[in-house]
Amino acid sequence: MKGQPGIMKFKVAPEKEALLKISTVFPPKYPVHSIPHAEIEFVEGDFGSYSTQIIKTDSWAIGWLRFSIKKEVILYPTTDNAMVALYCTLTGSIPCKLEGVGPLVLENKKYSFYYIPPLIHNEATFVPGEYEAVYISFGDDFLAECAEEDLIRLKDLYNRKVKEMQSGEVFPPFNITNRELENFDMIRYHKLSGTKMKLHLASRINDLLVNYFSILETGKDTAQDEKNTAVHTVARYIALHLGGNLTNPMLETVAGINVNTLEKEFKKVFLVPLQQYVEDARMEEAKRQLVQTHLPIADISRNVGYSDSNYFSTVFRKKYGMSPTHYRNTHK
Known part of the structure; x- marks a missing residue:
């Protein structure tokens, strides 16, 4: 739905689609921590497997991604809605192509803001290995409030999202420090539900936003x-x-x-x-x-x-x- 936080999906080449096995639960003994109250999608193919875990509100969505790749594959990240997201690479570096930006690398232990156009297949190349990432995407109302107050640099990304522009945008990436890792752990391992869970996750998100934009505005990386x-x-x-x-x-x-x-x-x-x-x-x-x-x-x-x-x-x-x-x- 327009105005809602975008959700990232991963597609494979058309000839591989029929070979995929898709489940809403993790296989027994699969080495991934299940995040409480998240919607799970587990996808398996001849290349290996990947999973997404999504927690969503009207203001934001958290997507936890895990890839276990056995042989090189190109996956196509896409979103039905225009998407503004803070994307954080926790394990592994991933070469990508983003529409309107061109080739870039999602570097290990770095995070940045991205605008991702809707209904466009971008490319991500995975060589054999283990990868983990988390993104936080934002709805129009949340972005508008941030852009009008302290986080003025979000205004360009907000305008792109509202207009559903077909050209992507990337902000400078910064190193993920222990402070960010602590917030991610509190997201992943929380044991809350209902309103308490939403307040807890919103607090973690706000901390990540403040830290990122503090670095962006001062030019000083705290790493x-x-x-x-x-x-x-x-x-x-x-x-x-x-x-x-x-x-x-x-x-x-x-x-x-x-x-x-x-x-x-x-x-x-x-x-x-x-x-x-x-x-x-x-x-x-x-x-x-x-x-x-x-x-x-x-x-x-x-x-x-x-x-x-x-x-x-x-x-x-x-x-x-x-x-x-x-x-x-x-x-x-």
Whole structure:
């Protein structure tokens, strides 16, 4: 219906249509989380399978997409109604062709606003692999209210939707940060129903909108800020837990970002590898305790994270050219 949020459908080449198996439930043991109160469509073909889960109101629609592709295939995303949507790629990158825009890539872990013309078959090329995405599309009334108030940049997309223009439009994509991922998790794993569910989902949507347009208007992507914050969080954690578990898996958990990203960003800030920083911090604390306390070497070793005092002494000697005992005797 005109004015309603657009719903994205995926079509296959005409010669493949008769081979599709379509269901409104997931197959038993299928590894996809079923979103409460969503309408499910599960489609299976010789290329693999894909599913859509839709929750819709008059103001917005949430579409959760999952693709499990066994062999390369071109799917044709289309919508019966003109569609303005925030599209977020959670897993995998997808080369596409959008009418009026041309070739583009829906990049892994990025999100952006799109206008998608009605009744036009765009193209999306999938190579074998797993893909996951979520889109949030908006009705005319919702867009009009946003465009007239704070989110003025939506006005162009709103006008395109109302006029059902046949040329697509894309806003700049930005990195998906932990803040967005938390909102998506709260959408996917909610356990609410009725009015409470709608209010909960609307709140998550509003948070995503505010964050996206804050970046768009200021030109500042918060992803790098988030990485810097994670790095300094880890540095503080190391300083407070020198006697504890400071392995990369533990520090990855503390940081909340991938360990490879953590190591890369940490070295940018502190100019040494992450584990070198840990060792340096432990040795500095060991030196302090050697000079300022009368603790046995074995106790100091445990205090700075070394259960084996012989190994601690080896590391200390390699770094400072003398044993812990010699260091204590020469610095008292």
